Amino acid sequence: MDHSAAIDALAAHLRDAQFVCALTGAGISAESGLATFRGPDGLWKGRDPTEVATPEAFAADPRGVWEFYNWRLRQAAKVEPNAGHFALVRLAERVAGFGLVTQNVDRLHQRAGSRDVVELHGNIDEVRCISCPFSETVGRRELPAEPRCPNCGDWLRPCVVWFNELLPPDAVRRAAAWARECDVFISIGTSGLVWPAAQFAYDAKSNGATLVEINLEPTPLTPHADVALHGKCGELLPTVVARLEAL
Ligand code: BJW
16 A cells, blocks of 8 residues: 555654654564464464453463463564564654553563653563562563462462553553643554553544554554554554654
8 A cells, every 4th residue: 555645744743743652562563473462363363361361360270371471471582673663763763752652561662772661561571479579570581380489489470461450550640641742642553452551542632632553454543543554563664764754
C-alpha cells in the first residue's frame, strides 16, 4: 500500500508536536522473532490465556505456568531489538517531548536504547516471591522448573501483570498523564483488546491529540485514527522517522 501522503502528514504532525506519546504492543517485537499473543501464530494458539496468565492459573498449577514462562525466557534470550525499536529511539531524539509506554514484557525497547520506558504489564527479567518481599532480577535466564524463594521457600513468580491483576499504579498514572497531554498519540503493533492499556488511545483522542495507528491490520481503534498505516512496524517506523528528519 502507498502510504506516502499519510506519512508526510504524520511527519508534519510530529514536527509540530510539543509532546508525542507512543504505546507499543507485541507487534513491534514480532519482527525480532517473538510471537504475538493473538492471531493464527499467536502465543495463546491452542491454549486459553486464562490457563496461563491469571493468578488463579498460577495458584492451581504453578509448574505449568512456569513451563510457559521458561519457554518465553528462552525465546527472549534469542532475540534482538529490530528496526522498529531503533526508530522509536531516533523519534524520541527528534521531537520536542516524547513518552514511550509499552505493554511488552520483553525489554527490547530498553535494549534498543529507549530510556524511561513505562511498562504497563511488567517484565520477564524480574521475579518476586508470592509470600514475602523478596524480588530478584534474573535477566533472560531460564529458571528451574519450580523456582522457589531463597528466603521463605514459597513460589517465585514472574513480575508480569496477569488478567484480573492491577497494573503498576505509577505506570498507569504516567501513561494516563501522557495520553491526556500529548499532541500526537501513536498506537503501534497492538490489537487494542486488553484494558486498561487500550483506553489511553481513546483518552488522547478525546483530549484533542492526533491519533495514529501503525499495525499490520485494522483493529477496533482504526475507525478512530486520524492516520492509519497498515504494514510492518519495522518498515513503517523507520520511514516515518526518516521523513521527519528530512523536513
Ligand atoms: C504487527 C506486526 C508487525 C503483528 N507490525 N503490527 C474493560 C473492558 C473489558 C475487559 C476489561 C476492562 N478492564 C479490564 C478488563 C479485564 C482485562 C481485559 O482487558 N480483558 C480483555 C481481554 C477483554 N484486563 C485486565 O485484567 C487487566 N487488569 C485490570 O484491568 O485490573 C483491574 C481489575 C482487576 C480485577 C477486577 C477488575 C478490574 C490486566 C491485563 C493484563 C494483560 N496481561 C498480558 C500478559 C502479560 C504477561 C505476559 O506477557 O505473559 O499482557 S495479556 C497480553 O495482552 C499481554 C499483552 O501486553 C496484552 C496486549 O496484547 P498486544 O500487545 O496487543 O498483542 P496482540 O497479540 O493482541 O496484538 C498484536 C498486534 O500486533 C496485532 O494487532 C497484529 O496485527 C500486530 N502486528 N506483527 C505491525 N510486524
